[in-house]
Amino acid sequence: MDILNWLYLRKEQLIRKTANNADTDLIAVGADVTFAKRDDRYKTYAMPIKDLSVAGDVANTGSYELDLGTTNVVTVTTQKGIIDILGMGSVTTTPDPSYANPEVIYINNPELDLTVANRENIYIQYSVYYSPTIDDNAIPYVLATGAVTTGLEFSIFNANPAIALATNWQGSLYLYYELYTK
Amino acid sequence: MATKKTKEVVEEVKPKTTKAKKVKVEEPVAEVKKSWLEEARERANAKYNN
Numbered sequence: 001m002d003i004l005n006w007l008y009l010r011k012e013q014l015i016r017k018t019a020n021n022a023d024t025d026l027i028a029v030g031a032d033v034t035f036a037k038r039d040d041r042y043k044t045y046a047m048p049i050k051d052l053s054v055a056g057d058v059a060n061t062g063s064y065e066l067d068l069g070t071t072n073v074v075t076v077t078t079q080k081g082i083i084d085i086l087g088m089g090s091v092t093t094t095p096d097p098s099y100a101n102p103e104v105i106y107i108n109n110p111e112l113d114l115t116v117a118n119r120e121n122i123y124i125q126y127s128v129y130y131s132p133t134i135d136d137n138a139i140p141y142v143l144a145t146g147a148v149t150t151g152l153e154f155s156i157f158n159a160n161p162a163i164a165l166a167t168n169w170q171g172s173l174y175l176y177y178e179l180y181t182k
Numbered sequence: 183m184a185t186k187k188t189k190e191v192v193e194e195v196k197p198k199t200t201k202a203k204k205v206k207v208e209e210p211v212a213e214v215k216k217s218w219l220e221e222a223r224e225r226a227n228a229k230y231n232n
Contacts, residue, residue, distance in 0.1 A: 071230055155222055
C-alpha cells in the first residue's frame with residue numbers, strides 16, 4: 001500500500017476533495033494500545049470515512065449539568081455538548097409567561113477566548129429540549145445575549161402567554177450546543 | 183386773607199434692591215430605563231454574585 005508515498009499521490013492526481021466511496025474508503029489510524037503490545041505502543045487499524053467523521057464528532061461531545069440552585073455558569077471542555085439544566089423554578093425569578101423576566105445562564109470554555117473583543121470569531125449553535133411535567137405550561141425560548149467574562153450568555157424565556165401553572169419549569173430541560181472560535 | 187401755599191415735593195423713590203434669593207431648583211432626573219437583559223443580569227447577580 002502506497003499510502004505514505006505523497007509524491008506518487010500528487011503525480012497520479014489522487015488528491016481528491018470528495019470520497020470515492022465514503023462507506024468503504026478506509027483511513028489508516030494509529031491506536032494507542034500501550035507499550036505492552038508494541039514498542040511504539042501504537043497499532044494500526046482502519047475506519048471507513050463516514051465512521052471516522054462521526055467518531056470525531058462523538059469524541060468532541062460532552063455531557064454537563066447546570067444546577068441553577070447553585071450556579072448559573074456551566075464550564076465545558078468540548079466543542080459540542082449536552083447540558084442538563086436543573087433547578088429551574090427554584091431561582092429568584094422564574095421565567096414568567098410572555099417572555100417576561102428571563103433566566104440568565106452562562107456557558108464557559110476556559111480554553112476559548114469568549115470575550116466581547118473576540119465576538120466576531122466565536123461560533124455558536126444551540127437548540128433546546130423541554131419535556132414539561134404535569135401542571136406545567138412553560139415553553140422555553142432561548143436567546144444568545146452576549147459574551148461576558150464568565151462565558152457566553154443565554155437568556156431563557158417562557159414563550160407561553162398563558163398564566164403560569166403551579167409546577168412550571170419542573171420538566172426536563174436540556175440545552176445542546178456547538179461552540180468554538182476561529 | 184392769607185393763603186397757604188402748597189409745595190409739591192417729588193420724592194425720588196428709589197427702588198428697593200432686593201437680593202435674589204437662591205432657590206434650589208431640582209433638575210429633573212432622567213428616568214433610567216433598563217433593558218430586560220440588564221434587569222435579568224441584575225437578578226442573576228443578586229442570586230449568584232457573579
